[in-house]
Amino acid sequence: MFEVRIHGRGGQGVVTAAEMLSVAAFLEGRHAQAFPSFGSERMGAPVVAYCRIADREIRLREPVLTPEALIVQDPTLLHQVDVFSGLVPDGYILINTTRSFDALGLGDFVSGFRPERLCTVPATDLALEHVGRPVPNAALLGGFAAVTGKVSIDSVCEAIRQRFGGKVAAGNVAAATGAWEFVRREMREATHA
Amino acid sequence: MLKQIEGSQAVAEAVARCRPEVVCAYPISPQTHIVESLGRLVASGELRHCEFINVESEFAAMSVAIGASAAGARAYTATASQGLLFMAEAVFNASGLGLPIVMTVANRAIGAPINIWNDHSDSMALRDCGWIQLFAENNQEAVDLHVQAFRLAEELSLPVMVCMDGFILTHAVERVDLPTQDQVDAWLPPYEPRQVLDPADPVSIGAMVGPEAFMEVRYLAHYKQRQALDLIPEWATQFQQVFGRAAGGLVRAYRCEDAETVVVALGSILGTLKDTVDALREEGLRIGVLGLHCFRPWPAEAVRAALAHVGRVVVVEKSLAVGLGGIVSQNVRAAYPHSPDHVHTVIAGLGGRAITRASLAGMLRSAAGGTLGRLTFLDLDEGLVARALAREKAQRRTGPLAEALLRDVGVVAARPA
Numbered sequence: 001m002f003e004v005r006i007h008g009r010g011g012q013g014v015v016t017a018a019e020m021l022s023v024a025a026f027l028e029g030r031h032a033q034a035f036p037s038f039g040s041e042r043m044g045a046p047v048v049a050y051c052r053i054a055d056r057e058i059r060l061r062e063p064v065l066t067p068e069a070l071i072v073q074d075p076t077l078l079h080q081v082d083v084f085s086g087l088v089p090d091g092y093i094l095i096n097t098t099r100s101f102d103a104l105g106l107g108d109f110v111s112g113f114r115p116e117r118l119c120t121v122p123a124t125d126l127a128l129e130h131v132g133r134p135v136p137n138a139a140l141l142g143g144f145a146a147v148t149g150k151v152s153i154d155s156v157c158e159a160i161r162q163r164f165g166g167k168v169a170a171g172n173v174a175a176a177t178g179a180w181e182f183v184r185r186e187m188r189e190a191t192h193a
Numbered sequence: 194m195l196k197q198i199e200g201s202q203a204v205a206e207a208v209a210r211c212r213p214e215v216v217c218a219y220p221i222s223p224q225t226h227i228v229e230s231l232g233r234l235v236a237s238g239e240l241r242h243c244e245f246i247n248v249e250s251e252f253a254a255m256s257v258a259i260g261a262s263a264a265g266a267r268a269y270t271a272t273a274s275q276g277l278l279f280m281a282e283a284v285f286n287a288s289g290l291g292l293p294i295v296m297t298v299a300n301r302a303i304g305a306p307i308n309i310w311n312d313h314s315d316s317m318a319l320r321d322c323g324w325i326q327l328f329a330e331n332n333q334e335a336v337d338l339h340v341q342a343f344r345l346a347e348e349l350s351l352p353v354m355v356c357m358d359g360f361i362l363t364h365a366v367e368r369v370d371l372p373t374q375d376q377v378d379a380w381l382p383p384y385e386p387r388q389v390l391d392p393a394d395p396v397s398i399g400a401m402v403g404p405e406a407f408m409e410v411r412y413l414a415h416y417k418q419r420q421a422l423d424l425i426p427e428w429a430t431q432f433q434q435v436f437g438r439a440a441g442g443l444v445r446a447y448r449c450e451d452a453e454t455v456v457v458a459l460g461s462i463l464g465t466l467k468d469t470v471d472a473l474r475e476e477g478l479r480i481g482v483l484g485l486h487c488f489r490p491w492p493a494e495a496v497r498a499a500l501a502h503v504g505r506v507v508v509v510e511k512s513l514a515v516g517l518g519g520i521v522s523q524n525v526r527a528a529y530p531h532s533p534d535h536v537h538t539v540i541a542g543l544g545g546r547a548i549t550r551a552s553l554a555g556m557l558r559s560a561a562g563g564t565l566g567r568l569t570f571l572d573l574d575e576g577l578v579a580r581a582l583a584r585e586k587a588q589r590r591t592g593p594l595a596e597a598l599l600r601d602v603g604v605v606a607a608r609p610a
Contacts, residue, residue, distance in 0.1 A: 019199070019366045026197035026368060033367045038223075038310060038360040038545060059331070059464030061361050062549045 001054040002150055003064045006140075007083045008073030011043045013137035016163065017071070018049035021141055023159035024151040025053040033058045046081050053150060067091060069148055073123070073136050075104060090114050094143050096123040096136045116190065119147045119183055126178045131171035142176030146183035153180045194371050200332040200362045203369040204297060205230030207336040209240045210377040211295075211343045213269040215261035217246040219254045221276040222309050223359035224299035228271050251276040255283035255294075262292040263398050265389040267343065270294070273359055274301035277315045281322070284352075288323030288414065290398060291387070293346035295339065296324075299359040300460070300511075302544040306595040310545020311359040312511040313460065316488075317520050323414050325349075325421055326489040327441065328459040329357040332369050334486075337440030340372055341428060343381055348424065349417050350387050356488075358461040360545070372436060380435050418490045425487055426495075443492035446499055448474065449481030454505040454561055457496075457525055459485040462509060462541070462548055469553045478561045485521070496528040506536045507560050509553070509571075513540050518568045534567070541571035548572075577601055 004021065008014035015036040022034035030053055037048035050064040065085075069092035072083055087093070089112065095101075097120050101110050110118055121143040123136030131138075138160050145153045157173045164172060196203070205227050208216075216235065218228035234240040248254045254270045261268040272280065277298055287294050298316050302308040316326060327342060329335035335357040342353040357363060372380075388398060402410055422443065429442035439445075447467050449455055456466055463484045470480045483499050485492070500506055506529060508522035517523070519538035526533040539556060542548045552572050559565045580601055584591050591597065 022366050023197045031368055032197065033365060035361070035365040038364065058367065060468050060550070061358075061461050061465045063547050065549065 001052055001058065001060075002069070003067050004051040004053070004069045004071065004144075005064045005067040006049045006051070006071040006073065007077050007081060008047055008137070009043075009077070010045045010047050012047070012073045013135050014047040014073060015049045017073070017137035017141060018051045020138070020156070020159040020163050021051045021144070021151065022053075023162060024141070024145075024155035025051075027155045027158055028151060030055060031058050037063065046077060069144065069150075070094065071140050071144060072096060073140060075099075078104065078106070084109070090117065092117040092119070092144075092148050094119045094121060094140055094147060096121055096140055098122045098125065116187065117147065119143060119186070121179050121183060123175070123179060126175040126182075127172075130174035130178065131168065135172075138172035139175040139179040142179035143183045145176075146180045146187070153177060156180075194373065196369055196371055197366060198332075198369050198371075199226065199364065199366050200335060200357065200369075201226030201299075201364065202230045203332055203336050203371060204339060204357070204363075205234065206371055207339045207377075208269055208295075208297075209234045210372060210374050211269075211340060211381055212267065212377075213240075213243055213295075214266035215244050215246065215258070215268045216270065217248050217254050217257040217261070217268070218270050219248050219251050219272070219276065221251070221273050223301060223311070223363045224271045224273040224276070224297065226363060227297055227299070231269075251280040252283055255280040255287060255296075258294045258296070259283060259287050259290065259292055262287070262294050262386075263290070263388070263390050265384070265386045265391070267347075267384045268292075268294045269296070271297035271299065273299040274303055274309075274315045277319060278303065281319060284319055284324065285322050286399075287352045289410075291350040291414075291417075292352060293343075293350055293384075293386075294352040295342045295346055296352065296354050297339070298354050298356045299363045300356055301359040308544040311361050312543045312545070313356070314512050314543075316354065316356045317512040319354075320489055320520070323351070323418070324489065325351055325353040325418060325487070327353065327355050327487055328485060329355065329362065330461060330463045330484060330486070332357075332362055332365060332367055333438070334440050335362055336369055336371065337432065337436065337438070338486075340377055340380060340436075341425075341432060341441050345421060345424060345428065347384050349420060351414075351417055351421075356460065361461045370438065376436060380432070421487070421490050422492060422494070441486055443485075443487045443495040444499055445484045445486060447482040447484065449483060449499065449503070451479055452481030452503060453479045454507060454557070455481045455483050455500060455503045456507045456509055456557065457483045457485065457500075457521070458509040459488060459521065460511065462511065465548060465550060466509065466553060469550045469557065472550070473554060473557055473561075478558070480557060480561065488521070488524075491524050491528075493524075493528040496525060497530050500525075500529055504531070504535060505560060507539055507557065507565065508536060509539045509541050509548075511540075511542045513543060537565050537567060537569065539565075539569045539571050546572060574602075
């Protein structure tokens, strides 16, 4: 079983991201469970959502306490919420930012992690470019597909199309694909460096 | 048809395929998504021959369901928590009149203090209201129990409450095999009411009944509800034949064959318990799980049979009878064929407190080791309780209790679950 925790703020599509990720996994014939952290959510407040992916029925109903992947949709949460709580030592970290882990002050913290599993994505910029609104969720799922390989970018795009229609779907697919390409490029450059 | 879908929407689709003629509802979390979806299905014309009625309160919701059912319509509503309590008088009327309404209860705690999260206080508060109560383990079962509930209700002329854990199930997106319209039509015959308000053949429903016959009316309600004890297992088998999967039944045992300890529970906690028991079996503990899928009528015989060879029983329940302890465990103790001292009550998950494998495993290891008490509050913050009690000892005007505890723990909303 692969467990993902998504942190963000009300209005950033955190719950929708977990749902779309579960749909992408479902489209690949896997079992998936997505659920929010069940608060009284409101714009701007910290929000958490979870997604589990497995090859057999998922019976477990506890929150994701030891995630294997972490998606942080808003880097300002790093100062407010213990987003890294329970993250497994070789876990994946995706952060929506134009800055580096070092610039975010996380250089020391992530020094024990596998570098190829650490990833920053300019998801808000991609969303503004393709969707016209600062909703980073779809772009981050594209980045997630690239860095983890747990779902394909095609499944992510199909999940986005099933959730949205028309221009919104097209914009989010473009943002997700853009993020996927961005992360793949970064990974290639890191390998050749 | 397999779909990756939110629990609430899956239930709405299943209810729609049962062809309700009246859906009346008042929004309350965590039930709202269900009736919102049904409203959309009616508005889009996908659910035909159905009137969706927005009402001004839960009391009105159940009253409209009563009126619709008495007029011969298949009626459905959904509620939770304070909403269920607000309609309580009408809930008793629905069963007293023998009207086969189906209602989803998206289980949620009851205030005060106000709390929107899951536990079973709401359904348990009304456990003796005369309705059949079924509890879903996961969203597949929530869907399937609704399909069973309409047939059961109409066969017995009794209302059925399908209980599903609020948020944990209603808001979880997972894989569900939705029944097709043909399957549901083959399973659920058109509603043939025993009584109907018909201008062409007038009757009065709801007469005052005095001491001369009230006992008999109540006895017959009891007699009729007990008939479900035969129908539910029979139809669970039939359901499996039509739909190709198991759902419902009175109780279901998991790894109980050689178990020395059996954990009894209802609702979505069963999944976490099964994972926990699998891990504990690896450690060599002989533990099993008994899931209660029907709570009213109380399946005493089935529980007794399932626990006949078991030396220790642990009931994990998400409700509390203040001043007594467990509610489900009271029922289990009465059915358990051995000493009631070997039935332990564990109160867990009140107001949405997460129930984790780690906590369950720790508790079950102490049960197997013989050190678990008769009544345990799982993951109770004893320090927090001690501080509150110390304050009350030290001074008279301690102020509002819940607010003081929130100050003690700090800002909850900013912490991850």
